[in-house]
Amino acid sequence: MNCLEFRRLKLADPRRLTGAARTHANACAGCFAFAQRVDESEALLERALMVPVPEGLADRILLRQTDAIRPRRRVFALAAGVVFAVAAGAIVLTITPSNDAARLAIEHVLNEPESLTTFRNAESPLFHSIVHAFGGEIKEPLGRVRYVKLCPVEKGTGWHIVLETPQGLATLILVPDQHITAPESATVAGWSARAEPTRRGYYAVVTGSEGTTSLVHRLIEERIQWNT
Incomplete structure (x- = not known):
């Protein structure tokens, strides 16, 4: 083995x-x-x-899911398009610049399109615990947590998180114990990523456009205090 x-x-x-x-x-x-x-x-x-769930939370989640049917259909169509493009070999890499951390973050999202259409560990305290273990403190909510999963990444594991932010869906990938020396950016098949170094590793933001990635990155910097 x-x-x-x-x-x-x-x-x-x-x-x-x-x-x-x-x-x-x-x-x-x-x-x-x-x-x-x-x-x-x-x-x-x-x-x-194991943290007790507040009474009535399930009903509130179901109500919000019902209200969000139309936006989620749009997201599902986007994810289905990614799957089709991968299957057809139609994705053309246009990386600007060629930075591994940001590029790998986009590739991870492309290889896990179900993260954009499914819910996993949603609305749990897990996200706060992960950020705290990563050396961060959430000062204000970033948005609704839809998906949290520990995934294999280059040379280890990382947390794959999908958030509903005021700017739309965004993927946040936290990679501990691996370091980059400076911020990195990349675009792949219309997807945009920005990777930022932290004391305990690095994080990457992935969205469907450079403008949205920039806005979500600014939101993270405003609402999460990273220990230096």
Whole structure:
């Protein structure tokens, strides 16, 4: 078993590993550390989901989902277009400039289009816990949290978060323990990303246009205080 196979297995089912996977982790320091980070993230998720849900929250969520049917249909059509383009091999990369962190963030969104049309760990305290662990403090809400998932990224894992902001849907990817030296920007297939360094790693914002990405980035800078 190689490292990539181990990490896929660990992310697919963190609590159940094959004998071969356990043997690999015991022999590979990098994968052993990776497994520990995944276990810590799973524990964080469990603690966050154990927080009591306020009475009537489910009814309020259903009401807002009903009110948002039309916007979500538009988002679904956009995501379906991404899937079709990938399947047809029609996506042409136009990266400006060629910056890996921002480019990889867009590629991650393109490879997970369901994040724009589904709800996962929505309306839970998990987002605040993740930002806090990442060295940030949320001073004001960014918007409605729709999707939160721990995903494999280059050389590790990162949190994939989708928010309904005043500027529309935006993806926020938090990548701990990996660092960039300066802000990065990229455009791929009409999608725009901006990556920003923080003390504990970097974060990337991905939206459907450069203007929206700039506005969401400004919103994050105004409403999240990153420890320096």
